[in-house]
Amino acid sequence: xxxxxxxxxxxxxxxxxxxxxxxxxxxxxxxxxxxxxxxxxxxxxxxxxxxxxxxxxxxxxxxxxxxxxxxxxxxxxxxxxxxxxxxxxxxxxxxxxxxxxxxxxxxxxxxxxxxxxxxxxxxxxxxxxxxxxxxxxxxxxxxxxxxxxxxxxxxxxxxxxxxxxxxxxxxxxxxxxxxxxxxxxxxxxxxxxxxxxxxxxxxxxxxxxxxxxxxxxxxxxxxxxxxxxxxxxxxxx
Ligand code: SAH
Numbered sequence: 001x002x003x004x005x006x007x008x009x010x011x012x013x014x015x016x017x018x019x020x021x022x023x024x025x026x027x028x029x030x031x032x033x034x035x036x037x038x039x040x041x042x043x044x045x046x047x048x049x050x051x052x053x054x055x056x057x058x059x060x061x062x063x064x065x066x067x068x069x070x071x072x073x074x075x076x077x078x079x080x081x082x083x084x085x086x087x088x089x090x091x092x093x094x095x096x097x098x099x100x101x102x103x104x105x106x107x108x109x110x111x112x113x114x115x116x117x118x119x120x121x122x123x124x125x126x127x128x129x130x131x132x133x134x135x136x137x138x139x140x141x142x143x144x145x146x147x148x149x150x151x152x153x154x155x156x157x158x159x160x161x162x163x164x165x166x167x168x169x170x171x172x173x174x175x176x177x178x179x180x181x182x183x184x185x186x187x188x189x190x191x192x193x194x195x196x197x198x199x200x201x202x203x204x205x206x207x208x209x210x211x212x213x214x215x216x217x218x219x220x221x222x223x224x225x226x227x228x229x230x231x232x233x234x235x236x237x
Contacts, residue, residue, distance in 0.1 A: 027059050030071040034058075038073050039091040046095045052121035053091055058084075060146065061114040080132050082227055084112045085174060089205075089224065096195045096207050096221065097170035099124055104165060106187065108158030108229070109174035113139030116151045119172075126151040127165050129158035131231055159232035161187040168192060176203045177229035179236070185216060197226040 035053050044050065059070035061084060066076045075083040085093075094115070099105055101123025107116055110130035116139070119126045128151060130136035136155035143151050154162065158173070159181045166187035173184070173196040180196060185208070188194050194208040205221040228234075 027057060027071075028054075031058065034071040034073075034087050035091075038088050042088055042092075044088075044091040044095050048100070048122050049091055049094045049118075052094070052118045053087070055121050056114065056117045057146070058087070058114060061112040061117070061142065078112045078135070079138075080135060082111055082132070082135065084114050085226075090115055090118060092221070093172055093174075093195045093205070094118055094122070096193065096205075097172055098193050099170040103169035104167075105170040105172065106162055106165070106168040106184070107172050107174065108161075108184070109227075110136055110139045110153055111174065113143050113148075113151070113153070115172065115174055116153075117143060117146070117148050119170075120148050120150040124150065124170070127154070127162045127168070128152070129154045129156055129162065131155075131157050157231035158229075159183065163187065170194070171196070173197070173229065174226065175229040176200070176224075176226040177233040179233070180206075180208070181233055181236075185210075197224045200228070 031054055035050055039053060040050060059067055062070045062076050069076060075086045078084050103124050105119050105124045105126050107126060107128040110116060110128040116126045116128045133155045136153055140153045161183045167189035168187055169189050169192045171184050171188050171194040176197040176199060178200055188210045190210050190212055192210055197203045197205050203224050203226060205224045206218055207221055208216050208218045210216055
C-alpha cells in the first residue's frame, strides 16, 4: 500500500481539499477501490488506462455538494444539467479508443474536464470542445490549477471537430447525437477509433474503426445513457 501511494505521489496533483496528506491517502484508497471493483472487475484490462484512472483525482472534478460520492459507481451532476460519466463508462470508453502515449485525441463534451485529464495522464495530446462556455471556462481553470498539460480546450460546438489539429488517432464523444457528425468521421485517422453514444432515449455506445479512407466498420458495445449532444447536430437530418 505504501509503495502504491508513493507512486501515486509522483503526479503533480498537490494536496487534498483540506490540504492534508492523510486526506490525499484516503482519496487514493477510494480511487484504488473504484478501479479494482468497478472497472477492472468488469473487464477493462488496458494497464495504461487503469493507471491513469488511479492517478487522476476524480474528487477534484465534482461539485462540493456531491464530493462524498466522487468515487461511487454512477454519474454525478456537474452543473447546467450536465453530468460527469460513471467511472466504469470512462474506463470502458478510454480502453475502446485504443490510444497510446503521444497520440492526438479529440473529445467532444469537455464537461468537468475529467475524461480529458485521464487521456492526458495516459500521455495523449488532447483537444477537447465544450458547447457551454461556463463549463469550458471552469474545466480550463481546473486543469490549469491541477497542472495538467497536453489538454487544449475550446468553447464551441464540437459538431465541426477541430480541423486544424486533425487527423486524430482517437475521437471520443461524451454527449449523444442521433447521428454521427460527418466532420468527426472525416477527422479520424486511418487506423484510429471513434467511441460515441448514438441515439435519443435509447442509446448505443458504438466503436467505429477507420480502416481506410472509406471503410468505417462499426460495432455496438452496450446500451448507455448520456446527455444529448446539442447544437448543429440537432438541426441536421
Ligand atoms: N466528458 C465529461 C462529461 C461530459 S457531459 C467529463 O469528463 O466530465 C457532456 C458534455 O457535452 C456537457 O458538458 C455538454 O454541455 C457537452 N456538449 C453537448 N453537446 C455538445 C456539442 N455539440 N459540442 C461540444 N460539447 C457538447
